[in-house]
Amino acid sequence: MTLQTVFEFTLPMGYVDKEGNLHKQGTMRLATAMDEIVPLSDPRVQANEAYIVIILLSRVITRLGTLNQISTAVVENLFAADLAFLQEFYQRINEQGRPTLPVTCPHCQKEFEVDFSDLGGE
Numbered sequence: 001m002t003l004q005t006v007f008e009f010t011l012p013m014g015y016v017d018k019e020g021n022l023h024k025q026g027t028m029r030l031a032t033a034m035d036e037i038v039p040l041s042d043p044r045v046q047a048n049e050a051y052i053v054i055i056l057l058s059r060v061i062t063r064l065g066t067l068n069q070i071s072t073a074v075v076e077n078l079f080a081a082d083l084a085f086l087q088e089f090y091q092r093i094n095e096q097g098r099p100t101l102p103v104t105c106p107h108c109q110k111e112f113e114v115d116f117s118d119l120g121g122e
Contacts, residue, residue, distance in 0.1 A: 005030045006062065007093050009086070013079040015064055023065025028086070031094050035059045044072075057086055 006029045014024035039045050039055035054075045061070040078086070104111050 007089075009089050011064075011078075011082045012085055013082050015067075015074060015078055015082065017067070021065070023067060026064040027062045028060050028089060028093065029062050031056070031060050031090070053083070053087060057083075057090065060090065061086070 006027050008025065008027050011024045011026065014022045016022055035056060038059070039052045042051070042055055044051045045055065054072050057075045058070050058072045061075070062068075064070055064074065067074065075083070103114050
C-alpha cells in the first residue's frame with residue numbers, strides 16, 4: 001500500500017487572478033514538520049500570529065487552476081470562504097490522512113463517508 005501525499009480539492013468560490021481568470025481546482029500535499037516550523041520565524045507571523053495560515057497554505061498548495069506556484073499573495077487574496085475551506089481541508093488530510101467527512105443519513109441513520117475535497121465546488 002502506498003501513502004497518498006497529494007490531494008485534489010475544489011474551492012467553493014475560487015481565486016480570481018489579476019487577469020480575471022477564475023481558479024477553483026487545486027492540489028495540496030501533506031505538510032512536513034518543516035512546513036509548520038519555518039513560518040514561526042517569519043516576521044509577518046511574529047507581528048500577527050494569524051498570518052501563519054497564509055504562509056503554511058502557500059507552502060502546501062502545489063497547484064491552483066493554472067497556477068503552479070502559490071505565493072502568499074495568492075493566499076492573501078482568496079475569498080474568506082475559500083480560506084476557511086482550505087484550513088479545514090489542511091487539517092483533515094494532515095490529521096486523518098484523507099479528505100473525508102463522516103456523515104449520517106437523516107432518513108435511515110446509516111453512517112458513511114463523503115469525500116470533503118468535492119464539497120467545495122459545483
